[in-house]
Amino acid sequence: MTTIILKAGQKPTKEELRQARLEYEEATKYEIVYDEDSPESTPKALAEFAAMARELRLKQRNAKQLVTVRLPSECIKQYKALGKGYTGVMADVLAFAAKNPDILHKIYAADQRHVG
Numbered sequence: 001m002t003t004i005i006l007k008a009g010q011k012p013t014k015e016e017l018r019q020a021r022l023e024y025e026e027a028t029k030y031e032i033v034y035d036e037d038s039p040e041s042t043p044k045a046l047a048e049f050a051a052m053a054r055e056l057r058l059k060q061r062n063a064k065q066l067v068t069v070r071l072p073s074e075c076i077k078q079y080k081a082l083g084k085g086y087t088g089v090m091a092d093v094l095a096f097a098a099k100n101p102d103i104l105h106k107i108y109a110a111d112q113r114h115v116g
Contacts, residue, residue, distance in 0.1 A: 009084075064091075 002019045004012050012020070034040045041049075079086040097103045 002016070002023060004016045004020065006012060079090050082089055097107070
């Protein structure tokens with residue numbers, strides 16, 4: 001059996017996919033054997049898995065929302081200097097600030113435009 005270990009964002013090579021496909025095709029030739037470590041799923045277990053999958057899909061669907069924001073070019077340069085994934089870092093910084101009212105109050109007090 002081939003094990004493919006990937007890092008976040010990494011894709012398997014064509015050779016790794018070819019090997020996995022061959023092993024899958026070979027495995028489908030055999031009958032499924034259930035034992036105490038791997039029993040056959042009950043209708044109740046399958047329903048629980050389906051409910052968890054629906055919940056996960058809902059969370060993923062609602063996890064992020066696309067927005068448009070105008071930022072100073074220097075700010076964008078600083079984030080881009082962080083490399084790949086910098087928009088995720090920006091989102092994390094905004095989420096952190098939103099969860100910490102003292103940060104928001106300091107920024108709001110310093111900003112004389114008072115958007116609102």
